[in-house]
Amino acid sequence: MTPAPFNTLPGDPLPMARAVWLRAEDGIRLRAAHWAAGGASGSVLLFPGRTEYVEKYNAVALDLNAAGYDVLAIDWRGQGMSDRLLADHRLGHVERFSDYQRDVVELVVAAQEIGLPRPWHLLAHSMGGAIGLAALAGGLPVASAVFSAPMWGLSLSNIMTRIALGMVVVARTFGRHQGVAPGSGGAEPFVLKQGFLENLLTGDGTRWGRFVAEADAWPDLAIGGVTHHWLAEALAECRRLAEIPAPPLPMLAGLGDGERIVSAQAIRDRVAAWPGARLLDLRSCRHEAMMERPAVRAAFLEAATAHFAASQAGPASDRQDFHATG
Template sequence: MSHVSETALEQINRRAIPVHATESFWTAQDGHKIRRIDWPGLETGGTPRGSILFFPGRGDNYEKYLETLEEWHRAGWRVTAADWRGQAGSGRLGNDAVTGHVDDLATWIDDLQSFWTDWKAATPRPHILSAHSMGGHLVLRGIAERKVDPDAMVLSAPMLGFVGSIPSAIGHLAAKLMCAIGDPKRPAWKWNEKPGVVPAGRQALLTGDDDRYEDEQWWRNERPELVMGPGSWGWVERSYASMRCLFAPGLLESVDTSVLLLGTSNDKLVSMRAIEEAAERLPAGELVRFGEEAQHEILRDTDAVRERAKTAIDEFLDRVALQK
């Protein structure tokens, strides 16, 4: 007879740090401190199934993904998540507290490489690298540039292109112009004049689940340092440049690692067509395609959407664990 642990049956509180998780800081090579959160692995002893490292998207924080991270922990994985430099509780790189800026996405790739090296040395195999949106772009670029070497990757709505009819070359040129005529650190779009107040209609871009959307605002009230609004023109320009480089001939084809991509044709932020192209070009790429039922934040959407995503991810991870 199989036995299910009491912890596995407990409902997950999305508005609390799980009791088994520990928050701390990792120090980058230049001394910049970056937040992290770690789950140790199996609570009942024994060897974890492996280790998962997760990164959120632009303007994001790991608090938004506690439900998914805790589920992985309960499934027997050693789990870690971390901020990107200049986001959430890991400082700022722009002129104010709410505009997301970075000098170049290579700065984040360098942090990823260093963090990965330290994390991999301290955790059991197989090593899984997972990320959402901008995070998905960065980790895919990281493996394409041989900066990280995971056993497998899980990418939720990776930012591989922006939604819109404007060709990337034209969009990139426009962003370069905006950086040339003004401060690249200035916000690229309007947010709200009231600090901490999110614009109306934002939920429709992210999730169809009211409660999970409200979780984010709860955490912003509880931890004001998590609040972040628009990206800078510098971020927009550097993102265009990075995405165009990632799709250079032969680069994605050089990645032989198994990569599971989740995307929705209803995404109003990142390009589903770009995700489809990446899945086609990656030698071991697999795509789980959602439609009108899902928004950008697939891992924070309705129960039905999440259940399908969870099942696909679990089956993928089961195969990876068996192979390793």
């Protein structure tokens, strides 16, 4: 690990995070950030969603620090300050969805080298929820898991899914599989093109304003829509995840009543099939519970930290045999 940059906006307090560079076994350079609580009783491995970067979770990490948890978060390959995978850095892309598990491996190695206080817990949002579920199936050494609007399916009808897959086939036939998928937002960041009232992420105007300010100030961190290939990989991974057994650990999933990005039904189905799992239905909440209005945000984070505290450190939290799956 070597030091990496961590951005702030004018007026922000000095960063409490220590950012570092990691290197995946396939050579991809990754960035992670560690927020130390000081005398922590455990730690949270934070898996962000698509388009996101570690700075976005600074306020969340500080709240978790205040609750007694160290936090370690990552920029997934292809986004944030981690290596981009295409010449057009604005597009979301991955060669294989299972490649994200290589990133998880490096995050776990970093957590061990840092000496992250145990037990560890998983907190995963959106695409990070798909990556997180696959990692749990591979033995991710955590005592419990909390998901925020996990991407266990996309918010597409069966007809739209078939249309999307048909377009992927056409794009591949003509060598355009690395082109932007229609309907995914184009190459420009979503927050710079969409107004607050119609956005799908948050109902909190202040946090939306922060999203816009960050995208404007840090253009190299932001990405836009996804490639045809990413979409095909994501749909295939969601189908695969729907068939795997529930990992044997306590789980809580938060779902907003205004969810329009991931499949609410896929989340409900997974929770119903996961022994002892609990669904937290959040009113007046769009896609990002941790970036929502203060009351919604507090309800989710309080439920998450209560879930972590109630989860006993069993054998899974001490396992050293984590392996990538997918």
